[in-house]
Structures are given as structure tokens and as C-alpha cells.
Amino acid sequence: MSDNSLYFKRSVLALAGIAIIIYGANIFFTSSVTPNTIDTSTLEDRIKPIGQVYIEGDIDVNVVMTAKPKTETKKLRSGKSVYTASCAGCHNIGVAGAPKFGNKTDWASRLKRGMDDLVKVAILGKGAMPPKGTCGTCSTSELRAAIEYMVK
Ligand code: HEC
Incomplete structure (x- = not known):
């Protein structure tokens, strides 16, 4: 038992x-x-693919097209800095008959033709005045600013 x-x-x-x-x-x-x-709040994040593959035609062309090239976003040079760098050599003392900086009598008759015309001539060059006044990288508005600076 x-x-x-x-x-x-x-x-x-x-x-x-x-x-x-x-x-x-x-x-x-x-x-x-x-x-x-179960915490599902970050689930989408945790299971999403690591990278994305773009096939031709997939890329948002509009975004690429509107992205501005660097040269366009760069800051404009001031009239003073353009003048000092490219124009002063001739226009300070009037080399080869160049209208002198800030000289009213030199500029009076030219200003009568209007600023637009002066900018046009500055771009093309005239006589001893080289095209764009040697500032090959200057934009039209930078040249205009330089002229406005030197006629005052
Ligand atoms: C190599 C010398 C030289 C340089 C550098 C030069 N110029 Fe001139 N520029 C001249 C001469 C010379 C004239 C006079 C041309 C004439 O009337 O035949 C002149 C004339 C001009 C005129 C008057 C054009 C007109 O219609 O009468 C403008 C505007 C002008 N220059 C702008 C500029 C600017 C802006 C720069 C710099 C970005 C510059 N120049 C650099 C020599 C120069």
C-alpha cells in the first residue's frame, strides 16, 4: 500500500x-x-524598400527642368565691381577717347541716345571699345549696372 x-x-x-x-x-x-x-505606428517605415529604382520615364521631368543651373542663381555683380574689374582701365583716364568715369561732358551726348542704346553698343563694342568692354562673362544687366555707375 x-x-x-x-x-x-x-x-x-x-x-x-x-x-x-x-x-x-x-x-x-x-x-x-x-x-x-503590436505597435503598427512605424510599420510602414520598417517595411518600406531601402531604395527606389527609376526607370526611364519615371523621373518627374518637371522637377528636373525647373531646377535652375548654378549660373542663373549666382548673385549679380554690382556696377561698381564690374566697372573696377573690367572698365576702369580705359574709362578712368579716357584711353583712346573713351568717355571718362563720371565726366558729364563726355557722357551727355551719349546719354541722349538712351541707356538701352549704350548697353547695346557696350555689348557689341565700338571703335577701340572691345565687345562687352572685355567682360566676357558679364550679363546684360551687369553691363548696364556698370554703365549706370560710370555715367554718374
Ligand atoms: C580697352 C579699353 C576699354 C575698355 C576695357 C572698356 N571700354 Fe568702353 N569705351 C572705350 C572707348 C575707346 C570708347 C569710345 C568708343 C567710341 O565712341 O568710339 C568706349 C565707349 C563706351 C561706351 C559708350 C558707347 C557709345 O555708344 O558711345 C560705353 C557705354 C562703354 N564704353 C561701356 C563700357 C563698359 C561697361 C566697360 C566695362 C565692362 C567698358 N566700356 C570697357 C574703351 C574701353
């Missing part, structure tokens, strides 16, 4: 042990996959 009761006690203990293990395993595996606890 005593053997039987010992066997019984062991069986109960073993069953209790197995029950505890199953119960524990159940909590362990189910608690971590409860739908309510």
Missing part, C-alpha cells in the same frame, strides 16, 4: 509540474503576440 501511495504522490507532483510548464509556456508564447500590443 505504501508503495502505491508513494507512486500516487509522485504522479501528482509530475502532473502538477507538467501543468505548470504548459501554463508558463502558454503565457510566454501568447502574451507576446496579443494583437493589441
Whole structure:
């Protein structure tokens, strides 16, 4: 009889042990996959592709076309700096009959033709006056600014 009761006690203990293990395993595996606890707020971020492949025609042409080249966004040089760098050499002292800087009598008759015409002549050159007054990189508005600076 005593053997039987010992066997019984062991069986109960073993069953209790197995029950505890199953119960524990159940909590362990189910608690971590409860739908309510999954954080989906960053899900899109986490599963999005690392890079994107562009196939010809995919690229937004409008964006590429409206991106301005660097030369257009660069700041305009002031009339003073253009004059000092490119025009002063001749126009300061009137080399080869160049109308002198700030000299009213030299410029009076020329100004009568209008600023637009002076800019045009400055771009094309005239006599000893080289095209664009040697400032090959000058824009029309930069040349105009230089002329406006030197006729004052
Ligand atoms: C190599 C010398 C020289 C340089 C450099 C020069 N000029 Fe002249 N420029 C002249 C001479 C000479 C004349 C007179 C031309 C004439 O009337 O025949 C003149 C005339 C002009 C006139 C009057 C044109 C007209 O219709 O009568 C303007 C405007 C002018 N220059 C602007 C400029 C500007 C702006 C620069 C600099 C970006 C410049 N020049 C650089 C020699 C020069």
C-alpha cells in the first residue's frame, strides 16, 4: 500500500509540474503576440524598400527642368565691381577717347541716345571699345549696372 501511495504522490507532483510548464509556456508564447500590443505606428517605415529604382520615364521631368543651373542663381555683380574689374582701365583716364568715369561732358551726348542704346553698343563694342568692354562673362544687366555707375 505504501508503495502505491508513494507512486500516487509522485504522479501528482509530475502532473502538477507538467501543468505548470504548459501554463508558463502558454503565457510566454501568447502574451507576446496579443494583437493589441503590436505597435503598427512605424510599420510602414520598417517595411518600406531601402531604395527606389527609376526607370526611364519615371523621373518627374518637371522637377528636373525647373531646377535652375548654378549660373542663373549666382548673385549679380554690382556696377561698381564690374566697372573696377573690367572698365576702369580705359574709362578712368579716357584711353583712346573713351568717355571718362563720371565726366558729364563726355557722357551727355551719349546719354541722349538712351541707356538701352549704350548697353547695346557696350555689348557689341565700338571703335577701340572691345565687345562687352572685355567682360566676357558679364550679363546684360551687369553691363548696364556698370554703365549706370560710370555715367554718374
Ligand atoms: C580697352 C579699353 C576699354 C575698355 C576695357 C572698356 N571700354 Fe568702353 N569705351 C572705350 C572707348 C575707346 C570708347 C569710345 C568708343 C567710341 O565712341 O568710339 C568706349 C565707349 C563706351 C561706351 C559708350 C558707347 C557709345 O555708344 O558711345 C560705353 C557705354 C562703354 N564704353 C561701356 C563700357 C563698359 C561697361 C566697360 C566695362 C565692362 C567698358 N566700356 C570697357 C574703351 C574701353
